[in-house]
Amino acid sequence: MAVAPDTAGIRGVTGIKDATAIAGIGQTPFARQLPENERTLACRAILAALDDAGIAPAEVDALASYTMEETDEVEVAKALGLGDLTFFSKVGYGGGGSCATVAHLAAAIATGQATVGVAWRSRKRGSGPRPWKNTSVQLPTPAQWTRPFGLLRPSDEIAMLTRRHMHEYGTTRDHLFNVALACRNRANQNPAAIMYDRPLTREMYMTSRWISEPLCLFDNCLETDGALACVVVSAERARDCRRTPVYIHSAAQGLPAQHHGMVNYWNDDPLTGPAWTAARHLWKHADFTPDDVQVAQLYDAFTALIPLSLEGYGFCGRGEGGAFTEGGALESGGRLPINTGGGGLSEAYVHGFNLITEGVRQLRGTSTAQVPGAATCLVTAGEGVPTSALLLRS
Amino acid sequence: MLTPVVDEDGAPFWGYAAQGELRVQTCADCAEPRFPPRPCCPHCQSFASEWRAVSGRGRVWSYVVPHPPLLPDYAELAPYNVIVVELADAPRIRLVGNLVTGPDAPINSLPPERIRIGARVQVVFSSAGLPQWILERP
Ligand SMILES: [Zn+2]
Numbered sequence: 001m002a003v004a005p006d007t008a009g010i011r012g013v014t015g016i017k018d019a020t021a022i023a024g025i026g027q028t029p030f031a032r033q034l035p036e037n038e039r040t041l042a043c044r045a046i047l048a049a050l051d052d053a054g055i056a057p058a059e060v061d062a063l064a065s066y067t068m069e070e071t072d073e074v075e076v077a078k079a080l081g082l083g084d085l086t087f088f089s090k091v092g093y094g095g096g097g098s099c100a101t102v103a104h105l106a107a108a109i110a111t112g113q114a115t116v117g118v119a120w121r122s123r124k125r126g127s128g129p130r131p132w133k134n135t136s137v138q139l140p141t142p143a144q145w146t147r148p149f150g151l152l153r154p155s156d157e158i159a160m161l162t163r164r165h166m167h168e169y170g171t172t173r174d175h176l177f178n179v180a181l182a183c184r185n186r187a188n189q190n191p192a193a194i195m196y197d198r199p200l201t202r203e204m205y206m207t208s209r210w211i212s213e214p215l216c217l218f219d220n221c222l223e224t225d226g227a228l229a230c231v232v233v234s235a236e237r238a239r240d241c242r243r244t245p246v247y248i249h250s251a252a253q254g255l256p257a258q259h260h261g262m263v264n265y266w267n268d269d270p271l272t273g274p275a276w277t278a279a280r281h282l283w284k285h286a287d288f289t290p291d292d293v294q295v296a297q298l299y300d301a302f303t304a305l306i307p308l309s310l311e312g313y314g315f316c317g318r319g320e321g322g323a324f325t326e327g328g329a330l331e332s333g334g335r336l337p338i339n340t341g342g343g344g345l346s347e348a349y350v351h352g353f354n355l356i357t358e359g360v361r362q363l364r365g366t367s368t369a370q371v372p373g374a375a376t377c378l379v380t381a382g383e384g385v386p387t388s389a390l391l392l393r394s
Numbered sequence: 395m396l397t398p399v400v401d402e403d404g405a406p407f408w409g410y411a412a413q414g415e416l417r418v419q420t421c422a423d424c425a426e427p428r429f430p431p432r433p434c435c436p437h438c439q440s441f442a443s444e445w446r447a448v449s450g451r452g453r454v455w456s457y458v459v460p461h462p463p464l465l466p467d468y469a470e471l472a473p474y475n476v477i478v479v480e481l482a483d484a485p486r487i488r489l490v491g492n493l494v495t496g497p498d499a500p501i502n503s504l505p506p507e508r509i510r511i512g513a514r515v516q517v518v519f520s521s522a523g524l525p526q527w528i529l530e531r532p
Contacts, residue, residue: 133465135396135465142404142430143399144398144400144401144404144408145398145404145430145489145490146490148395148396148398148524149476149490149491149492149501149524150464150468150471150474150476150492150501151458151460151476151490152460152465153460153464156458156476159458160456160458160476161456163457163511164455164511167456167511209461210459210461210473211460212458212460213458213459213460213461213473213506214458263490265455265456265478265490266429266430266486266487267486268486
């Protein structure tokens with residue numbers, strides 16, 4: 001499975017495979033409420049990531065972010081003293097864009113458009129307003145077809161698909177609890193996680209209040225303030241950096257034919273969402289298969305996204321995502337440990353960027369819930385919206 | 395309560411609904427229905443469309459029961475139901491709506507325990523011109 005990174009093939013048929021690497025990661029603390037604003041938090045996270053890589057701010061010539069980001073490239077570049085930028089990119093669809101930021105930087109660097117790229121996310125969702133409460137803003141969903149009827153929040157929109165998945169495949173609340181528990185158990189090992197000292201039990205889960213039946217409180221991600229960043233450089237450059245390089249082996253975006261963001265009820269097969277499309281491209285360009293993935297960081301704004309993602313990325317068959325979670329499969333030592341920092345459900349909900357940095361920690365061997373010898377990691381962005389994913393390897 | 399923020403493509407749907415009619419945008423060239431409305435047929439790329447009347451019968455494809463925190467008007471009625479209806483005449487056309495006990499009944503009028511996926515439903519219209527759904531066999 002392990003093949004020496006091939007940088008000679010950058011301009012050949014191998015595309016971006018192993019041509020670039022994540023050389024640095026950084027973050028601020030996570031909390032329900034932080035005193036500093038998004039710009040300040042973004043700057044702190046980016047400087048921490050550059051310091052981790054041992055690269056000076058003046059060397060940065062590429063930036064990538066995703067929508068619903070309050071801090072733009074101009075502000076970041078000016079505040080931090082970055083160099084002349086020759087590549088900048090902002091990916092659409094909020095949480096679906098997290099992994100695409102790294103993918104865009106990898107493509108830019110592999111094709112010579114830039115040499116040092118930074119991707120970041122800064123959010124004050126914990127202390128700020130809920131986006132769905134702003135009814136004057138037209139979300140990328142056609143709100144006229146859903147909101148008058150009281151389908152108001154992302155939780156309501158995903159609960160609709162969840163109920164259908166339960167009906168078609170026998171997925172249960174216990175399956176969703178397995179997801180919530182795996183994330184919480186890992187958060188209990190991670191001092192940086194908001195839920196570090198808050199264990200979860202089945203009774204707590206089953207008796208918690210509903211948010212949108214069939215989803216309860218613990219099926220929903222945290223509301224968090226915090227910022228994160230990572231640094232992408234060529235594989236060759238990464239080998240001279242401070243840290244063990246984490247190679248970007250394969251990357252994909254996914255926007256399926258006839259897809260509809262969040263309310264994907266109107267195509268032939270609403271339960272095969274963007275994960276399926278991203279997965280086809282991801283595996284086509286990879287040297288390994290889902291069987292070889294040792295740890296995964298799966299976007300978990302809601303527990304129900306995990307069964308959908310397990311199916312979409314090929315860890316099990318269609319409709320088997322609920323059953324896959326049984327027998328401790330998602331826990332440490334299980335078939336596929338997931339969200340080993342605690343994920344959006346229990347570490348911090350920062351639109352999935354913490355899943356990227358945790359993937360890097362696993363492949364460096366420095367996770368607080370380290371999978372022994374982990375050499376391959378799948379990281380995904382939001383399922384249910386136009387999405388993206390990364391296969392990382394050491 | 396929120397009212398539809400209508401765009402040019404969707405306006406005919408709401409216009410017919412205000413007259414108590416359920417109509418679906420359909421390609422005038424290849425006859426393929428589509429939802430939500432849009433300018434071009436994804437099947438044959440024709441820009442010619444018409445609004446075809448449908449029977450107003452369907453089945454519950456899925457449903458949810460929202461609880462607070464919600465916008466104030468909805469929080470007052472919570473828990474209520476939201477359903478997705480698969481139209482009998484065009485199964486791939488699925489409409490978001492509410493299952494109620496009769497025309498103009500509130501969105502919490504039917505106990506959630508009575509909702510089943512696959513249940514047959516029939517369209518009715520509120521005085522505000524919103525399509526609503528009642529059980530075919532209450
Ligand atoms: Zn047509």
